[in-house]
Amino acid sequence: MSVRTLRIGLCGLGTVGQGVWKHLTADRPELEARLGVKLELARGAVRNPKKRRSVRIPASKLTTDALAIARDPSIDIVCELVGGTDLAREITLEALRRGKVVVSANKALICAHGAEIFATAREHGGRFLFEASVAGGIPIIKALREGLVANRFPLIYGILNGTCNYILTQMEERDAPYTQVLGDAKRLGYAEADESLDVEGWDAAHKASVLAYLAHGVWVRPEQMIVEGIARITPADFKNANALGFGIKLLAVIWRDFETNELSVRVHPTLLPESHVVAKVNGVFNAISVQGDVVGTTLYIGRGAGQDATASAVISDIVDAVALLRRQKGEMIDGDFIETTARRQAPPRIAPPEHIEGRYYLRLTVEDKPGVLSAIAAVTARQHVSIASVIQSPAERAGAASLVLTTHRSNERALRNTIARLRRLRPVLEEPVLLRIAEFPE
Ligand SMILES: NC(=O)c1ccc[n+]([C@@H]2O[C@H](COP(=O)([O-])OP(=O)(O)OC[C@H]3O[C@@H](n4cnc5c(N)ncnc54)[C@H](O)[C@@H]3O)[C@@H](O)[C@H]2O)c1
Ligand SMILES: N[C@@H](CCO)C(=O)O
Ligand code: NA
Numbered sequence: 160m161s162v163r164t165l166r167i168g169l170c171g172l173g174t175v176g177q178g179v180w181k182h183l184t185a186d187r188p189e190l191e192a193r194l195g196v197k198l199e200l201a202r203g204a205v206r207n208p209k210k211r212r213s214v215r216i217p218a219s220k221l222t223t224d225a226l227a228i229a230r231d232p233s234i235d236i237v238c239e240l241v242g243g244t245d246l247a248r249e250i251t252l253e254a255l256r257r258g259k260v261v262v263s264a265n266k267a268l269i270c271a272h273g274a275e276i277f278a279t280a281r282e283h284g285g286r287f288l289f290e291a292s293v294a295g296g297i298p299i300i301k302a303l304r305e306g307l308v309a310n311r312f313p314l315i316y317g318i319l320n321g322t323c324n325y326i327l328t329q330m331e332e333r334d335a336p337y338t339q340v341l342g343d344a345k346r347l348g349y350a351e352a353d354e355s356l357d358v359e360g361w362d363a364a365h366k367a368s369v370l371a372y373l374a375h376g377v378w379v380r381p382e383q384m385i386v387e388g389i390a391r392i393t394p395a396d397f398k399n400a401n402a403l404g405f406g407i408k409l410l411a412v413i414w415r416d417f418e419t420n421e422l423s424v425r426v427h428p429t430l431l432p433e434s435h436v437v438a439k440v441n442g443v444f445n446a447i448s449v450q451g452d453v454v455g456t457t458l459y460i461g462r463g464a465g466q467d468a469t470a471s472a473v474i475s476d477i478v479d480a481v482a483l484l485r486r487q488k489g490e491m492i493d494g495d496f497i498e499t500t501a502r503r504q505a506p507p508r509i510a511p512p513e514h515i516e517g518r519y520y521l522r523l524t525v526e527d528k529p530g531v532l533s534a535i536a537a538v539t540a541r542q543h544v545s546i547a548s549v550i551q552s553p554a555e556r557a558g559a560a561s562l563v564l565t566t567h568r569s570n571e572r573a574l575r576n577t578i579a580r581l582r583r584l585r586p587v588l589e590e591p592v593l594l595r596i597a598e599f600p601e
Contacts, residue, residue: 178470296468310451321464376501
């Protein structure tokens with residue numbers, strides 16, 4: 160029997176696309192031997208065919224028409240690696256309508272159009288695979304969908320953005336200026352084309368939305384989440400946090416109360432005890448802690464961004480795509496494809512802010528004069544926010560002091576109200592900085 164050839168088209172040959180081309184070319188003989196098919200990197204779509212790339216690709220394989228790859232009847236597997244949500248959506252839907260397998264690294268697309276994409280795949284027999292979209296090289300999608308299928312998930316939290324973790328680590332370890340470190344993250348291929356998606360927390364929110372769908376079967380939009388980035392964190396925050404025994408990480412948190420059936424998805428800089436394993440995950444590495452009701456806690460750590468780690472995840476999806484396509488042709492026994500691990504129960508409601516509880520770190524820049532502390536304490540007392548500790552130090556601006564308050568357990572609504580009122584106090588000179596203090600189990 161002749162060996163079948165499966166043809167792969169790559170739409171977008173930037174950081175990730177070139178990584179996939181490079182590693183797939185190098186590993187092809189091994190993969191072909193294992194999979195029992197021939198794999199052909201048939202076509203690549205680029206904006207500029209003349210641009211110098213780190214991989215050599217024959218000009219005859221390049222096109223500037225990415226949709227032509229999605230529509231090409233001879234292409235079996237389409238990798239969407241252009242990013243964004245417009246052309247990427249068109250490529251994905253065109254290919255799925257033709258029953259192809261689409262492999263995607265695009266969490267912004269999945270968050271915005273996941274429901275439509277999965278529905279199109281179901282309707283037309285296409286398949287959509289997206290391991291690279293969350294936590295780069297860590298096989299977290301597979302872990303949730305396959306390895307942890309026996310579980311419900313009261314808590315999933317972790318570091319989901321490599322760029323932010325790289326920036327925070329460099330700021331803390333080297334006292335390096337924010338803009339310089341961000342420039343390094345861009346050069347290293349970690350950052351999104353629009354880096355504000357990284358530093359403002361949106362990228363982590365897109366990934367949290369994907370994980371929440373897998374775990375709970377509902378699409379939570381970033382507008383329904385608390386999303387705060389890292390841009391306002393200063394070296395002084397690291398100093399204060401360290402003095403209190405904490406490190407600072409940008410965490411995504413997906414919390415579900417199965418009794419009240421409420422769900423909360425959020426992204427914010429968080430103070431974690433220095434001894435906590437996630438606090439020790441540095442640089443471009445991501446970490447995801449998954450609490451399953453059957454298995455207990457499992458933890459996943461690995462490179463969350465960058466060319467090679469991301470290519471590793473895309474290639475794992477291409478290998479799964481081969482198996483799916485062979486099943487479709489009756490070459491293997493068909494099995495159920497699990498889209499989400501969520502149980503067939505009423506979908507959860509989004510938890511209101513007063514139900515999201517925790518401890519808080521609040522940094523205020525205030526006039527350094529008598530009566531200020533008591534004015535602030537009056538505001539917190541009125542909102543029933545109880546102060547756990549106060550650190551005062553001189554602020555950079557003359558005549559001002561930096562006040563760092565930590566609170567006992569309170570909730571998002573009370574803190575929101577507190578900040579709104581503090582903002583209006585004349586001695587409060589700058590926008591307050593609010594960080595959450597983690598109360599997660601290891
Ligand atoms: N870089 C990472 O570490 C990483 C990790 C995980 C996921 N991702 C995701 O992977 C996707 C690609 O990211 P990237 O880092 O490779 O970005 P990139 O900007 O390096 O690559 C995107 C490429 O697509 C090309 N492109 C844009 N429009 C096009 C068009 N109309 N026709 C043909 N080509 C077009 C661009 O010229 C560019 O070369 C994004 O969705 C991103 O979120 C990236
Ligand atoms: N910009 C993303 C890429 C990986 O999704 C990050 O830094 O995590
Ligand atoms: Na992954």
